[in-house]
Amino acid sequence: DIQMTQSPSSLSASVGDRVTITCQASQDISNHLNWYQQKPGKAPKLMIYDASNLETGVPSRFSGGGSGTDFTFTIYSLQPEDFATYYCQEYHNLPPITFGGGTKVELK
């Protein structure tokens, strides 16, 4: 199975900061990588699909990049509503589908 290593597991940042999260796959997964945002007590929300495509309705301050084994998720100018946990998810060799361990973005 493909392993997804997400880092950091948590970070502290201030409103207006640029934040970058990374996800590394244990093998080449092309661009079959999505990013989700989850707020406490809520279901995850799809933010970026196929590594770099912004889901409809997601603000343009969110961005994704990478291909192969190394991927990034960036929030340009962090807003108060962006404090949440973010997960990467691959679907290259279905089954299975694998999620990263998550990154909690907290207020500094």
Add this chain to the structure above:
Amino acid sequence: QLQLQESGPGLVKPPETLSLTCSVSGDSIKSNSHYWGWIRQPPGKGLEWIGISYYSGSTYYKPSLKSRVTISVDTSKNQFSLRLRSVTAADTAVYYCARLRYSDSRYAPGLFDYWGQGTLVTVSS
């Protein structure tokens, strides 16, 4: 607007069977562009994929759960269900149902674009 709603017991005794249903409104479960799936999240932990099903019955399961899991679709009720047999305390989690769509390239159904609110299932005697 598509909505998904999980329902089922909040408490299950080991080693009984966990049964949940996801009711879909705002879209037909017979859509030829979507799969329907289950994901769980133990308290304070990350997301774990359980499996997915097409309306015709084609299914994919997480290998380590495959011997205990069945996902089925009821097109007459526009619902799909999860059955997890022989549960233990390790199966305690919030269970989410979700819709999957294909990527733009139609490579595979790998994007969870709509989710239910989740339901906590506790396994305890």
